Amino acid sequence: MTQDELKDAVAAAAIDEIRPWLERDTVLGVGTGSTANLFIDRLAALRDDFKGAVASSEASAERLRGHGIEVFELNSVGTVPFYIDGADEVNAHLHMIKGGGAALTREKIVAACAERFICIADASKKVERLGEFPLPVEVIPMARSYVARELVKLGADPVYREGVVTDNGNPIIDCFEFMIDDPVAMEARLNAIVGVVTNGLFAARGADVLLLGTEHGVERLTPA
């Protein structure tokens, strides 16, 4: 199977996971990226079975609306029963690196408001130790150089993501050569650097369920 077929298989599995719980007033949290896009496309068939969605990016909001799914502001919704999103890396504890698509801040906010985070990913995303994928850090523009120097002190090789501005108007720094032994501690450490808006470690609030697309079918994993 191709990677895209594995992504579509987990998108379908996520639909099966949430379908029994959908009610006419349900507002879902929906993530960003190619796997989330496949989920959105499949969600279109159920659009009359739930109320709408909160999106973690302008791109996902536009895709949802394109399918006739109403998009709500998070502030008007409060909590969502499910947040469904992909990941760049995920470990056995269902800690993740996210933000490859630069949507990490809104993803983390919607995830924080979700009763359950369902991570959908193809098998290439499952790792023993997080960090092979460069960790994204969204920063306030004027703090970019300062934050980069602090990241060097922590052992990272920070690289400014040229030409990328987040939906919040901020730049991204990607941390290369930065293997992470304790994702919960490192997430908090990075958050403490002045000028950091969000870092792409989703560990304090990891996923509750991982639907992992493998050659042998979709595996349903919960945190080790």
Ligand SMILES: O=C(CO)[C@H](O)[C@H](O)COP(=O)(O)O
């Ligand atoms: O965090 C993300 C976007 O900011 C995505 O979830 C992550 O990059 C995975 O993307 P894809 O499903 O395209 O592999």
